[in-house]
Amino acid sequence: MGKNNFFPGPDHGRGRSRNGVTPVIEGVFLMTKDRIIPYEELDDYCEFCLEPLSYDATYDSAYCAGCNEWREETCTDPKCQFCTDRPKRPFDRG
Template sequence: MERKNNFFLDPGGRKGRSNVSPVVEGIFLMTKDRIIPYEELDDYCEVCLEPLSYDATYDAAYCAECNEWREDACNDPSCQFCSARPKRPVNRG
């Protein structure tokens, strides 16, 4: 069974304490013991939620964990980036 985290939003018993942490507002996703701000979700794989990598040779983002490109290749056959892009970004063989 996975470990669960509970968050309590300022219960009455905590009011008046001098060591209360500053309030952080926003929308976050908590996964795999990480807290990811909503604004940064585009930098993570939509399948496994691992950080994406970038390959400058093919000018495209990919997920090393899933071994898949996260950007589609363009339809231009003369494109210097997409025309030579391999099917998988990481050679595991």
């Protein structure tokens, strides 16, 4: 994999420091769908459609709204207050 350099648009000058040197941002990023996602944040995105994940507090689980799928497995505890009644898909609550 090669190295790519990205240059900001017309507002590039706003990021200059006092001494006139443009700050350099280094790291590993994924560029997709006109957005740049830092490597450290990839866990917050769906691995299939790359949309941001949502969180459902009722079932204590992350899900992808675009795929309508949970991104966390249910646990094996038959008495778990979160997993026992969780629907097969996030929006199949009938």
